[in-house]
Amino acid sequence: MSQIPPASEHVTGMEIQSNSPPEIDLGKPLSRDFYDRDTTLVARELLGRMLVHCESAGATAGIIVETEAYLQGDPGCHAARGRTERNAPMFGPPGTIYVYLIYGMHHCLNIVTQPEGIGEAVLIRAVEPVRGQELMQQRRGCEDTQELTSGPAKLTEAMNIDLRHNFGDITTNPLYISNQPPVDGPVATTTRIGLSPDRGAELLLRYCLSNNPYLSNPV
DNA sequence: CACTCGATGTTCT
DNA sequence: GAACATCGAGTGG
Numbered sequence: 001m002s003q004i005p006p007a008s009e010h011v012t013g014m015e016i017q018s019n020s021p022p023e024i025d026l027g028k029p030l031s032r033d034f035y036d037r038d039t040t041l042v043a044r045e046l047l048g049r050m051l052v053h054c055e056s057a058g059a060t061a062g063i064i065v066e067t068e069a070y071l072q073g074d075p076g077c078h079a080a081r082g083r084t085e086r087n088a089p090m091f092g093p094p095g096t097i098y099v100y101l102i103y104g105m106h107h108c109l110n111i112v113t114q115p116e117g118i119g120e121a122v123l124i125r126a127v128e129p130v131r132g133q134e135l136m137q138q139r140r141g142c143e144d145t146q147e148l149t150s151g152p153a154k155l156t157e158a159m160n161i162d163l164r165h166n167f168g169d170i171t172t173n174p175l176y177i178s179n180q181p182p183v184d185g186p187v188a189t190t191t192r193i194g195l196s197p198d199r200g201a202e203l204l205l206r207y208c209l210s211n212n213p214y215l216s217n218p219v
Numbered sequence: 220c221a222c223t224c225g226a227t228g229t230t231c232t
Numbered sequence: 233g234a235a236c237a238t239c240g241a242g243t244g245g
Contacts, residue, residue: 078237081231193238
């Protein structure tokens with residue numbers, strides 16, 4: 001099921017044409033074990049891995065370049081003050097998808113870590129587009145490649161991720177992290193973005209691929 | 220570049 | 233009522 005539509009390859013001959021770049025192998029979903037670990041470790045190891053969304057409209061994919069960890073006892077974590085209707089997915093099994101609406105109009109994508117019952121997760125804050133850029137441009141209403149997915153709500157809009165995916169499973173189609181080998185590179189650790197001072201703003205729980213042009217805030 | 224501010228609806232106090 | 237894991241348009245160096 002859920003086949004990727006055939007790419008309209010247009011090979012012209014012996015010249016190397018740049019108008020049809022080589023298709024990236026989207027791989028298969030990473031297995032659940034990956035997420036059943038220390039949340040900060042998962043947040044770091046998600047860097048360089050490919051986030052994939054396969055739809056009939058076409059596939060979109062991007063290399064994860066920025067994440068944040070949200071932990072038990074961390075005042076910035078939605079689950080820190082106990083279970084509610086909104087944060088219920090955070091207490092699900094590792095690999096559960098947690099999407100929430102923020103500021104009444106934007107969606108943020110999280111992946112739940114740790115065994116069932118522990119409310120921790122990793123926020124995906126930015127990706128580098130590697131597939132479906134045209135779709136992303138349409139959805140974002142913007143041509144500039146650097147603006148497509150360089151923020152938590154930008155990437156969800158570009159990749160058509162919303163509350164439909166809440167409570168979903170990141171280890172299965174259509175939305176998954178690929179088992180393709182991760183891109184390697186130096187990692188920067190910083191304070192998290194957008195938290196008020198009393199919500200653990202000083203904690204060093206943001207992870208970035210250094211100098212990547214698609215970060216929400218440069219590092 | 221830096222900074223301010225409005226949008227918009229759900230969640231929390 | 234206030235806050236919110238944001239974005240983009242607007243203003244002013």
